[in-house]
Amino acid sequence: MSKxxxxxxxxxxxxxxxxxAVCELEAAYEKYKDDPQFKSxxxxxxxxxxxxxxxxxxxxxxxxxxxxxxIYIKREDLNHTGSHKINNVLGQIxxxxxxxxxxxxxxxxxGQHGVATATACAxxxxxxxxxxxxxxxxxxxxxVYRMELLGAKVVKVQSGTKTLKDAINEAMRDWASNIxxxxxxxxxxxxxxxxxxxxxxxxxxxxxEIRAQLMEKEGKLPDCVFACVGGGSNAMGAFYDFIKxxxxxxxxxxxxxxxxxxxxxxxxxxxxxTGIFHGMKSVFLQDEYGQIAPVYSISAxxxxxxxxxxHANLRATGRAEYIPITDEEAVCAFELLSRTEGIIPAIExxxxxxxxxxxxxxxxxxxxxxxxxxxxxxxxxxSIARYRGVSLSEE
Amino acid sequence: xxxxxxxxxxxxxxxxxxxxxxxTSGDPDIETTEKAVLEMFDxxxxxxxLGVPFSDPVAEGPVIQEASLRSLNGGTxxxxxxxxxxxxxxxxxxxxxxxxxxxxxxxYGTAKFFExxxxxxxxxxxxxxxxxxxxxxxxAEAKANGVLSISLVTPVSGDRIKMIAEESEGFLYCVSxxxxxxxxxxxxxxFGEFFGEVYKYAKVPCCVGFGISGPEQAKKMSSxxxxxxIGSAVVKLAAEHGKxxxxxxxxxxxxxxxxxxx
Numbered sequence: 001m002s003k004x005x006x007x008x009x010x011x012x013x014x015x016x017x018x019x020x021a022v023c024e025l026e027a028a029y030e031k032y033k034d035d036p037q038f039k040s041x042x043x044x045x046x047x048x049x050x051x052x053x054x055x056x057x058x059x060x061x062x063x064x065x066x067x068x069x070x071i072y073i074k075r076e077d078l079n080h081t082g083s084h085k086i087n088n089v090l091g092q093i094x095x096x097x098x099x100x101x102x103x104x105x106x107x108x109x110x111g112q113h114g115v116a117t118a119t120a121c122a123x124x125x126x127x128x129x130x131x132x133x134x135x136x137x138x139x140x141x142x143x144v145y146r147m148e149l150l151g152a153k154v155v156k157v158q159s160g161t162k163t164l165k166d167a168i169n170e171a172m173r174d175w176a177s178n179i180x181x182x183x184x185x186x187x188x189x190x191x192x193x194x195x196x197x198x199x200x201x202x203x204x205x206x207x208x209e210i211r212a213q214l215m216e217k218e219g220k221l222p223d224c225v226f227a228c229v230g231g232g233s234n235a236m237g238a239f240y241d242f243i244k245x246x247x248x249x250x251x252x253x254x255x256x257x258x259x260x261x262x263x264x265x266x267x268x269x270x271x272x273x274t275g276i277f278h279g280m281k282s283v284f285l286q287d288e289y290g291q292i293a294p295v296y297s298i299s300a301x302x303x304x305x306x307x308x309x310x311h312a313n314l315r316a317t318g319r320a321e322y323i324p325i326t327d328e329e330a331v332c333a334f335e336l337l338s339r340t341e342g343i344i345p346a347i348e349x350x351x352x353x354x355x356x357x358x359x360x361x362x363x364x365x366x367x368x369x370x371x372x373x374x375x376x377x378x379x380x381x382x383s384i385a386r387y388r389g390v391s392l393s394e395e
Numbered sequence: 396x397x398x399x400x401x402x403x404x405x406x407x408x409x410x411x412x413x414x415x416x417x418x419t420s421g422d423p424d425i426e427t428t429e430k431a432v433l434e435m436f437d438x439x440x441x442x443x444x445l446g447v448p449f450s451d452p453v454a455e456g457p458v459i460q461e462a463s464l465r466s467l468n469g470g471t472x473x474x475x476x477x478x479x480x481x482x483x484x485x486x487x488x489x490x491x492x493x494x495x496x497x498x499x500x501x502x503y504g505t506a507k508f509f510e511x512x513x514x515x516x517x518x519x520x521x522x523x524x525x526x527x528x529x530x531x532x533x534x535a536e537a538k539a540n541g542v543l544s545i546s547l548v549t550p551v552s553g554d555r556i557k558m559i560a561e562e563s564e565g566f567l568y569c570v571s572x573x574x575x576x577x578x579x580x581x582x583x584x585x586f587g588e589f590f591g592e593v594y595k596y597a598k599v600p601c602c603v604g605f606g607i608s609g610p611e612q613a614k615k616m617s618s619x620x621x622x623x624x625i626g627s628a629v630v631k632l633a634a635e636h637g638k639x640x641x642x643x644x645x646x647x648x649x650x651x652x653x654x655x656x657x
């Protein structure tokens with residue numbers, strides 16, 4: 001069995017042209033991940049630039065509204081650039097700098113990873129090129145402009161379904177063409193080893209902070225942690241430090257679009273099968289011949305036909321559970337959190353809120369749950385208005 | 396001996412370079428693919444790579460991406476391609492190779508896939524997204540069915556060339572330059588140095604591919620190694636000529652053959 005396995009999942013299924021770069025990255029990551037200097041530089045960036053630790057907020061009104069377990073919200077939406085993506089990006093760009101790379105490429109779905117990457121590249125003075133599906137660029141035009149303001153070049157990908165998976169395809173082609181100069185900053189816990197492990201390590205600070213903050217506030221661990229999953233980076237970050245604590249239930253919310261039983265969804269774990277794609281063996285939505293299926297979700301950030309290999313393994317071993325959340329459920333949760341707590345969540349994160357809305361009322365009042373609010377929802381206001389049939393003028 | 400090994404032995408005895416061509420199966424349709432394969436063999440192709448279209452071909456440039464899409468939209472699938480191979484095998488005994496992405500093999504069922512290769516007459520397989528580290532994904536089943544696993548090396552493989560070259564079967568696919576498939580006007584690779592390294596370790600013939608656009612370039616590149624592989628330039632003819640593709644593919648192969656044999 002090759003390197004970077006989580007059970008049967010993971011591995012390094014990439015063309016030979018990029019294998020040396022993958023090996024070089026692996027060696028660099030192994031060298032720096034426990035290096036005191038690297039760790040202290042990254043900690044300083046987290047503290048002074050990203051605004052960590054992010055708050056753990058007791059959502060008293062939402063708790064009352066749902067009438068079950070006590071709900072805490074991990075405020076990753078308050079990070080600089082508005083999502084958890086900055087945690088991973090600062091780690092990778094710092095690593096790229098140590099490796100002497102000057103050109104950074106990234107893919108983006110909703111644009112949050114693209115914005116975070118463009119931001120870090122501005123900070124570090126690096127050239128940045130972000131691949132974004134043309135459909136996503138259309139529905140997240142604000143983030144396209146934001147990336148351009150930050151000095152990045154945004155390439156609107158016209159191939160395939162013109163969404164996240166096609167952006168990744170195009171980024172991989174760029175990487176193979178410019179392998180000697182370019183660092184590929186992957187935005188989720190996916191791709192060939194070492195990415196799934198490395199991105200998880202840069203995100204695990206979320207669960208480490210939750211543990212410490214909740215111990216301080218409640219003197220105990222949470223009974224359940226909710227997070228949305230597309231590729232699965234915020235969920236891996238929110239779950240990782242609790243995997244060893246069997247009492248903590250881990251729940252991932254997948255995007256079920258118009259319904260997991262329709263042909264318009266992105267509910268990979270509910271409906272997918274094992275396959276090998278984008279550098280990893282994992283679970284994918286695909287047909288009987290292994291052609292990757294077109295997927296749909298109102299959320300551009302969850303609109304991906306696969307999932308990170310560590311999640312596939314957490315599901316296979318039964319350590320985590322994953323439930324499908326429809327567009328309608330997510331939009332209702334988006335509105336509910338906005339009204340009850342004055343917090344407008346990213347539509348991606350609203351899927352995690354919706355999972356809590358479904359499950360929390362059945363949990364006793366003595367229980368404590370944490371919802372990982374991975375991002376803020378400013379970027380989604382237009383598409384929610386559109387979904388509700390409200391027409392907004394930009395003037 | 397496998398048909399690929401026989402072919403290289405024959406070429407070596409005759410002092411000739413191998414001409415390997417690629418087409419995307421099912422572009423524009425599977426019947427045209429069958430005709431084009433036979434026509435290219437007739438006009439001097441030594442080995443033909445049948446590309447199996449994949450929805451997300453990350454190693455391909457625009458020409459083969461578009462061909463894959465046309466083929467899939469036309470309803471091509473792996474079973475239909477195996478059907479075409481059966482038909483082709485009724486007319487020729489020349490070597491046939493499948494070039495495809497690992498997910499297509501895995502999803503079909505690795506054991507079932509290689510059995511089907513043996514039964515229909517596929518001699519080798521090239522999987523661009525299965526590097527050396529992951530070759531155990533298919534090696535046992537491929538071996539059990541007598542299908543050769545053809546490996547790729549690139550100008551940026553560096554220290555990896557040794558282990559890859561030593562273990563390739565049939566021939567070694569030497570990628571001319573970094574990047575994806577597609578025609579290039581020129582190369583920046585130092586071929587003398589690259590092939591010097593490759594030939595230090597290779598136990599099978601070495602052929603060069605990626606970016607070779609026509610007879611003149613093929614002739615020049617063939618001087619470094621045992622043969623040339625031409626893909627996108629052939630696939631482009633399918634895009635341009637549709638059902639007349641076999642005729643144009645034959646003429647193209649004929650021109651390259653002549654150049655190589657000069």
